[in-house]
Amino acid sequence: QLQLQESGPGLVKPSETLSLTCTVSGGSITSYFWNWIRQSPGKGLEWIGYVHYSGYTNYNPSLKGRVTMSVDTSKNELSLRLSSVTAADTAVYFCARDRGYYWNNLYYYYGLDVWGQGTTVTVS
Amino acid sequence: EVVLTQSPGTLSFSPGERATLSCWASQSISRNYLGWYQQKPGQPPRLLIYDASTRATGIPDRFSGSGSGTDFTLTISRLEPEDFAIYYCHQYGTSPWTFGQGTKVEIK
Numbered sequence: 001q002l003q004l005q006e007s008g009p010g011l012v013k014p015s016e017t018l019s020l021t022c023t024v025s026g027g028s029i030t031s032y033f034w035n036w037i038r039q040s041p042g043k044g045l046e047w048i049g050y051v052h053y054s055g056y057t058n059y060n061p062s063l064k065g066r067v068t069m070s071v072d073t074s075k076n077e078l079s080l081r082l083s084s085v086t087a088a089d090t091a092v093y094f095c096a097r098d099r100g101y102y103w104n105n106l107y108y109y110y111g112l113d114v115w116g117q118g119t120t121v122t123v124s
Numbered sequence: 125e126v127v128l129t130q131s132p133g134t135l136s137f138s139p140g141e142r143a144t145l146s147c148w149a150s151q152s153i154s155r156n157y158l159g160w161y162q163q164k165p166g167q168p169p170r171l172l173i174y175d176a177s178t179r180a181t182g183i184p185d186r187f188s189g190s191g192s193g194t195d196f197t198l199t200i201s202r203l204e205p206e207d208f209a210i211y212y213c214h215q216y217g218t219s220p221w222t223f224g225q226g227t228k229v230e231i232k
Contacts (some may be wrong), residue, residue: 044212044223044225044226045169045212045214045223045226046223047220047221047222047223049220058219060219060220060221061220062125062220094168094169096168098216109157109216109217110174110175111157111159111171111173111174111175111180111214111216112159112161112169112171112214112216113171113174113180113181115168115169115170116168117167117168118168
């Protein structure tokens with residue numbers, strides 16, 4: 001059974017870089033789209049972006065170029081880096097899988113069917 | 125970006141009743157790529173429905189989704205005690221993917 005687990009510092013100082021890891025167990029990371037989503041009381045659920053195992057990325061432009069995602073297939077991990085953080089980046093951060101694929105120049109998606117438990121990050 | 129509106133913010137029902145939740149999109153959802161999630165306190169969202177009307181693996185058949193274009197509905201045919209939670213719609217047809225603000229289903 002596929003399981004995802006987020007990890008990283010719970011407290012980050014303003015203007016620094018938030019770095020999180022999502023460890024994938026019970027399955028391989030060498031397929032699908034791996035997403036990061038965050039949730040805060042003020043903004044609800046916000047999609048941050050995804051990374052495909054091939055390295056292709058798709059980010060939410062609202063984060064204005066501060067986001068970097070990557071996959072490490074040797075460790076079965078994905079990572080998120082968010083630079084120049086402010087208090088507005090305080091949230092619970094989730095990783096989640098979309099079991100979609102790329103075929104014939106088109107991306108196919110199926111929704112976010114497996115989620116990690118989330119990790120709380122406070123910027124202060 | 126596609127704005128998803130869920131209204132009202134809270135609905136009250138008794139167990140056994142039928143619940144109908146709505147989600148409206150600011151523009152047509154490409155390929156009907158619309159999902160519904162259930163979230164309980166302290167837990168991540170759980171995928172119930174994808175592609176507007178397909179139940180995710182392991183989801184009871186009392187949950188059903190319908191709609192196309194800009195208007196979508198999640199129906200819970202008979203509310204069980206464990207169904208009282210917050211429900212979110214999510215579109216993944218146009219980047220950036222977006223979520224509705226949620227509808228809380230509470231016990232009357």
